[in-house]
Amino acid sequence: MTKCIAAFFIVCSLAKPAPPLTARQVIERIQAHVGVPWRADTVDTFKAGDPDTPVTGIATTMMATYDVLVRAAAEGKNLIITHEPTFYSHQDQTAAFEKEHDSVWEQKERFIKEHNLVVWRFHDHWHMHRPDGILTGVVRALQWQKFQGTNDPRLFVVPEMTLEQVAAQMKQRLGIEIVRVVGDPQLKVTKVGLSPGAGGSQSHRAMLQKDSVEVLAIGEVPEWETIEYVADAAAQGKHKALILLGHIPSEQPGMVDCAEWLKGFVTEVPVGFVATKEPFWLAR
């Protein structure tokens, strides 16, 4: 009888599950591992769902589109770590959508609730990580590590190609459907600047002013800013060009790397990358 009771207690103790890992705890681990002080003013916050939800799996992604949420949920991953916004603005403000009873927003919110999802944004601090988590992923995907500058990791000296060739190489290696280019297709270039995402025209211009940048590759920018600037430079006969990769594909490989990085300190649940689709197709 004593033996039986002892055995019963041992079995109970073994079977008792570890306390579930919550979304909040995952984020606390990220904050502890990212290697830079956490900013008070940041967009890296919870965007939807209850932070105390037990996590069944983690999906990293470039942009938490509805399509991404559906595929993550189907894989049993209920914590979505997204680089870009979920609710259609940099600040993910939803007050206007609520007031308007916007049906696209409502269906997305409903899907998140019904599938017990939690969405958290990882933008500022993944860029602030040293090396920049996004840039590192993009350089890996481009196979340009050996061409990367040591002083400025955004600058590359590649084997000489025409602008047409370098744009084609980036398109192929990053797997992009639509890459738009400004400049002379036959311009011979070796010096490439890389500014994934939407870094803004001031930052773009600072790179384009350098002799060490003949062609700048970015995600996106308004037409009347960097695009007009480079069109003018090209019309003036300057040795400058611009490659527009599109925002999503220009940064996406950095969120593949993010999943690998997370696996280093989150081992209780599956962690994987869910690709965000390039949103466009070309009219004929």
Added chain:
Amino acid sequence: MTKCIAAFFIVCSLAKPAPPLTARQVIERIQAHVGVPWRADTVDTFKAGDPDTPVTGIATTMMATYDVLVRAAAEGKNLIITHEPTFYSHQDQTAAFEKEHDSVWEQKERFIKEHNLVVWRFHDHWHMHRPDGILTGVVRALQWQKFQGTNDPRLFVVPEMTLEQVAAQMKQRLGIEIVRVVGDPQLKVTKVGLSPGAGGSQSHRAMLQKDSVEVLAIGEVPEWETIEYVADAAAQGKHKALILLGHIPSEQPGMVDCAEWLKGFVTEVPVGFVATKEPFWLAR
């Protein structure tokens, strides 16, 4: 002798040239004819050159790129009336460029000075003109006048087409190289909303929320705003799509019309449209 003197005075009087028309006077005529009160807060101001320069000819254009300035000057047109910015930002602020001794800006400024050009922006009030001068030109180019709404001139009911077909028609009629589309290519649509330029996501969303808009055609917008919104709507199975015409070609026909409108009250000098080139080409 008396006859001779009289004849001399008559000849002198006939030969005396009319006082030259200045850029400032042309703009005063525009302000008098545009049919809406002139706003105190507007981007419709002189951007470069001396407003008191005598005008030799007027070029209307979509965006006063370096290439446009060169072609206008070659045609002897020294007053450039541009819908979009000259100096790479909505406010055309040049202080940063001066400070940085930016070579692209310097060469553009130098060209303007050396060729005695004056650049003036005509954005807000050409849109405020009734009917909207830009929209009217685009509708004419699309040959969609008979499909235009009477209550809201931005709404159209066109003969039923697939999304692929309506995008192809807009591309062909507006003469655009690169038109990007979000949504199901086989979606059958009749209800099209037209918002040329960069109207902003709040305005786009207000149109997309209407049952009277199945597909919205715009110039451009950041990917994480209207583009993600429509990608989500499409993923949710909603009958919605987005066509991105590019900023320049989406509004350019409105500046063709602007030249015709100006000819109604500026007769002293040649007036003509100078096309702004679509800045992009596609990587293979």
